[in-house]
Amino acid sequence: MNSELMLVLLLLGITMVLFVVNRPRMDAVAIIMVTVLPLTGVITLDDALAGFSDPNIVLIAALFVVGEGLVRTGVAQRLGDLLVRKAGRSEKRLIPFLMTIVAGIGAFMSSTGVVAIFIPVVLRVARNAGIAASRLMMPLSVAALISGMMTLVATAPNLVINAEIVRQGYASFSFFDFTPLGIPVLIVATLYMLVARRWLIDKTSTGTQGLHRPRLAQWIEQYGLSRREYRIRLQAESPWAGCRLEELSLRARHAINVIAVERRRGLGSVIIAPDANTRLRRDDVLFLDVHSSDPDVRRMCDQFRLVLLPISKNYFSDQTQAIGMAEIMVPVGSRLIGKTVLDLKFRTIYELAVIGLKRGSKPMDGDVLNEPLRFGDTLLVSGPWRAIRRLQSQTADLILLNMPAELEDVVPAPDKAPFALASLGVVVALMVTGVVPNVQAALIGALLLGLFGCIDMPSAYRSIHWQSLVLIVGMLPFAVALQNTGGIDLAAQLLLGVVGEAHPMVVLAVLFVVTAVLGLFISNTATAVLMAPVTVAVATALGMSVYPFAMTVAIAASSAFMTPVSSPVNTLVVVPGSYRFVDFVRVGVPLTLLVMITTVLIVPWVFPF
Known part of the structure; x- marks a missing residue:
């Protein structure tokens, strides 16, 4: 071992210690090493900075943007809603559905981002099903990690390892080369979690998002909304069809608030937050807050050719992407005092319907629309989220008191989901066919998302996890330094010395264990940077194909299940669970042992030695 290699290993050891203690933060350590390594003379400054121009860095950044497009358009949330509908309250059904959906989404976007999206979804599912969040949060994190085993672009370690084998002159992995490994691992992990969930003691989460906020279900119960909710459909011959809501004067004539309009569009339907100028169409479905008696509503339906439809108890909660609620208070000196909601033309001014009124701590029964407002009255309003947020700047006549916990689940562009899925389809198709390089495919997808309005520039920049990119860039010079000083060959020789003349599958198992253990102390991305060249050297020394060894290390890098600090994915679920x-x-x-066995058995079938 020469002095240059000893110096590089010393700096690498210092880096790992700083990573473990997290002082300073990991990206700062990476920048420090980019600065220090050229001073050793082992690598040049150009070598140290080469990572900033690496196409894979641009690819990872572009994939963060693509993932954010899926978030902002609500694709993940809709899949979460599908989970609730399909699995119901059965824990045995929830876990397989949850893990499959999370792994599927994570195959195309950051696993950390997937977990951040699904934490509130899982909390809602657990609450509705009467299941402790601790029983579902661990399956969530496991599935997110396994999602990194599904496709080439699913996680940064895959791209790092792929870049190394390409740099060494080998052909790149294809987009779906990981899938034959990821699916069996997902199946094994799902079956395992159905058993292991029994080891997770039922606990009550104390750190959930939105815990301090009321929920829509609470307001519906407090204000007695469930007794006043109706859904009606306009028949073709209804005289309401073609009329504007202002012309019908439903609030004044029938004490009715139209909260939402469901309107057919294409093969589905959209939810419209109505205003005075909304023109009704035949087959529109109106969601009503009615202050009249049930017989009056039925007579009105007969008179105006309306069909009374069934309504679920969770209707408000199901429509939170389009329609929101908030509690507001009438302060002293407000110009609203002494006037009724109808007198004020409240909906015309604020784009919000008043659906409840609380005087003191007691909600009022009866027609609140014609009740003169007093100082201190609390109004429950419903309407588009943009109108609710606008109340925050209107403090003279109204004070925004409370917004519901469901606000955390609202996405900015739910109507753009088809465009986001189409953009993702273009990216996958370009990567699978190889028509353009992967980085160009990702950039095309990001531009399409911007063109269709799925994402804007500020959110695109915010979506990029700069700390992860800087960490990769900072660790890449170590791989070059170890190569230049003979460290990679030495590591390969040590590994071969351990396994001796053992079967290649034993070598795969040893590589898996070394990678997984190293991942206990540093991030899986940094682990991949260090292990990728060692893996190529081991395969070359054995005279075998590099692909089974590289794939094994990639799977092992994503198998960060063993500690809460092995991956940001695990760290995110610690508090909610x-x-x-x-x-x-x-x-x-x-x-981890089960994943290792599965990998060692399947890899040689998919990638022969």
Whole structure:
């Protein structure tokens, strides 16, 4: 071992220690090493900075933007709603559905982003099903990690390892080369989690998002809305068809608020937050807040050719992407005092319908639309979220008191979901066919998302996890330094010395274990940067194909199940799941062994030695 290699190993050891203690933060450590390594003379400054121009860095950044487009258009949330509809309250059904959906989405976007999206979804599912969040949060994190095993672009370690084998002169992995490994691992992990969930003690989450906010279901109960909710459909011969809501004067004549309009569009329907100028069409479905009696409503339906439709108890909660609620208070000195909601033309001015009134702590029954407002009255309003947010700047006559916890789930551009899916389809098609390089395909997808309005420039920049990019750039010079000083060959020789003349499958198992153990102390991305050249050297020394060894290391890098600090994915679920360190050890160690066995058995079938 020469002095230059010893110096590089010393700096690498210092880097790993700083990563473990997280002082300073990892991206700062990476920048420090980019600065220090050229001073050793082992690599040049150009070598140290080469990572900033690496196409894979641009590819990862573009994929963050593509993932954000799926977030902003509500694709993930809609799949979460599908989970609720299909799985119901059965924990045995929830876990397979949850893990399949999360792994599927994570195959095309950041696993960390997937978990951030699904935490509130899973909390809502757990609450509705009467299941402790701790029983579902661990399957969520496991599925997100496994999603990195599904496609080439699913996680940064895959791209790092692929870039190394390309740099060494080998052909790139294709987009779906990982899938034959990822699917069996997902199946094994799902079956395992159905058993391991019993080891997770039921706990009550104390750190959930929106815990301090009321929920729509609470307001519906407090204000007695469930007794006043109706859905009606306009028949073709209804005299309401073609009329504007202002012309019908439904609030004044029938004490009716039209909260939402469901309108057919294409093969589906859209939810419209109506205003005075909304013109009704035949077959429109109106969601009503009615202050009249049930017989009056039925007589009105007969008179105006309307069909009374069934309504679910969760209707408000199901429509939160389009329609929101808020509590507002009438302050002292407000110009609204002494006037009724109808007198004020409240909906025309604020684009919000008043659907409840609380005087003191007691909600009022009867027709609140004709009740003169007093100082201190609390109004429950419903309407588009943009109108609710606008109340925050209107403090003279109204004070915004409360917004519901469901606000956390609202996405900015739900109507753009088809365009987001189409853009994603273009990216996948370009990557699978190889018509253009992967980085160009991702950039095309990001531009399409911007063109269709799925994402804007500020949100695109915010979506990029700069810390991860800087970390990769900072670790790449170590791989070059170890190559230049003979460290890669030495590591390969040590590994071969351990396995001796053992069967290649034993070598795969050893590589998996080394990668997984190293991932306990540093990020899986940094692990991939260090292990990729070692893997190529081991395969070359054995005179075998590089692909089974590279694939094994990529799978192992994503198998960060064993501690809460092995991956940001695990860290995110610690608080919502009320987990302890030992929970990850208890569940993660057996799972890692199962994934290793599955990988070692299947890899040689897919990628022969």
